[in-house]
Amino acid sequence: MKRVHNFCAGPCTLPVSVLEELAEELPDFGNSGMSLIEMSHRAEAYDAVHHETLGLLRELSEVPDDFSIQLIQGGATLQFAMVPMNLLDDGRRAAYVVGGSWGKKALADGGKVGDAYAAWSGADDGFTRMPAEEELTLEPGTRYLHITSNETIGGIRLPEFYRTDVPMVGDMSSDYLSRPIPWDRFDVVYGGVQKNLGPAGMAVVFVRTSLLESIAETVPAYLSYRTHHDQDSLANTPPMFTIWATNKVLHWMKASGGVAAMQKRAEQRSSKVYRTIDEADGFYRSPVDAACRSHTNIVFRLADEGLEATFISEAEANQFENLKGHRSVGGMRASIYNGLPDESVDALVDFMSDFARRHG
Numbered sequence: 001m002k003r004v005h006n007f008c009a010g011p012c013t014l015p016v017s018v019l020e021e022l023a024e025e026l027p028d029f030g031n032s033g034m035s036l037i038e039m040s041h042r043a044e045a046y047d048a049v050h051h052e053t054l055g056l057l058r059e060l061s062e063v064p065d066d067f068s069i070q071l072i073q074g075g076a077t078l079q080f081a082m083v084p085m086n087l088l089d090d091g092r093r094a095a096y097v098v099g100g101s102w103g104k105k106a107l108a109d110g111g112k113v114g115d116a117y118a119a120w121s122g123a124d125d126g127f128t129r130m131p132a133e134e135e136l137t138l139e140p141g142t143r144y145l146h147i148t149s150n151e152t153i154g155g156i157r158l159p160e161f162y163r164t165d166v167p168m169v170g171d172m173s174s175d176y177l178s179r180p181i182p183w184d185r186f187d188v189v190y191g192g193v194q195k196n197l198g199p200a201g202m203a204v205v206f207v208r209t210s211l212l213e214s215i216a217e218t219v220p221a222y223l224s225y226r227t228h229h230d231q232d233s234l235a236n237t238p239p240m241f242t243i244w245a246t247n248k249v250l251h252w253m254k255a256s257g258g259v260a261a262m263q264k265r266a267e268q269r270s271s272k273v274y275r276t277i278d279e280a281d282g283f284y285r286s287p288v289d290a291a292c293r294s295h296t297n298i299v300f301r302l303a304d305e306g307l308e309a310t311f312i313s314e315a316e317a318n319q320f321e322n323l324k325g326h327r328s329v330g331g332m333r334a335s336i337y338n339g340l341p342d343e344s345v346d347a348l349v350d351f352m353s354d355f356a357r358r359h360g
């Protein structure tokens with residue numbers, strides 16, 4: 001079997017053991033004579049996987065009982081619309097921290113559904129940091145403050161969650177399950193699963209149950225958090241393969257020490273790469289404010305930007321895939337999610353040091 005060092009920003013590298021288990025169990029699930037993805041989503045065997053997945057999410061993320069855990073298709077992108085549809089029914093306003101491309105998109109959809117404004121924007125300083133709490137402008141009548149805890153494209157992380165008077169809504173697509181969540185400060189947390197958790201196909205959405213009652217009847221059924229609250233009576237056919245694979249990743253995470261271990265690993269592995277950037281005598285540079293450097297998406301440039309194409313082509317010749325930065329920002333980006341093996345990070349820093357020696 002050939003495995004490359006895959007630093008894709010999403011879909012992500014999954015643990016090989018998870019892929020192998022899936023492959024082995026795929027044709028005949030639990031001696032049923034059919035694949036899990038061929039059976040009814042109302043079958044007992046699938047139901048057990050579904051509920052175990054929800055249980056593992058609750059356990060690993062320490063989700064309190066007054067939060068509903070919902071598995072919703074449409075990815076994190078659909079949540080950009082669902083959040084304001086469900087929370088802004090009473091004509092109140094929504095504040096957004098715009099720390100990069102994803103915050104910008106969330107605000108744009110928020111503004112289409114309701115009255116949304118930027119509590120802060122990093123556009124003026126080229127999206128290089130997240131704001132301190134004192135920098136946020138929260139206007140009267142604000143229902144929630146939307147944050148993107150980690151801007152996947154810019155590689156910018158919110159180092160500390162805010163303690164604002166209004167509840168927060170968090171897009172945590174690229175760092176949930178790799179850092180603890182202070183649930184008391186949130187009404188909703190969501191994220192697409194294809195980074196730290198599994199293959200693409202849905203978002204996991206954590207919703208404070210007390211807000212379900214006030215969701216307007218005019219919200220279409222599939223788009224209402226009230227519909228997805230009861231995971232015993234599924235709203236429609238769920239993305240069964242994604243949920244099954246996510247279940248296996250969650251088991252793998254639990255056996256590997258859970259979120260605390262994932263957090264420590266993310267800190268250690270990202271520091272290794274940042275150290276390589278900082279110690280290369282100006283050969284590499286990180287465009288992100290040091291306090292806000294992402295632990296999962298490491299964006300870096302070469303001082304000589306003309307050499308970046310050579311970096312990428314040499315990297316590819318050495319089995320490193322998906323190191324090219326997002327097309328909107330350029331440069332390089334190494335995405336280091338939970339499932340990426342340590343060997344890939346070690347190989348990357350060796351390659352970077354060697355490249356700097358040869359071309360510096």
Ligand SMILES: Cc1ncc(COP(=O)(O)O)c(C=O)c1O
Nearest residue numbers: 075076077102152171173174192
């Ligand atoms: C922070 C963030 N939010 C939202 C999205 C969009 O997610 P999806 O593709 O699941 O809709 C992404 C995807 O990369 C992301 O990184």
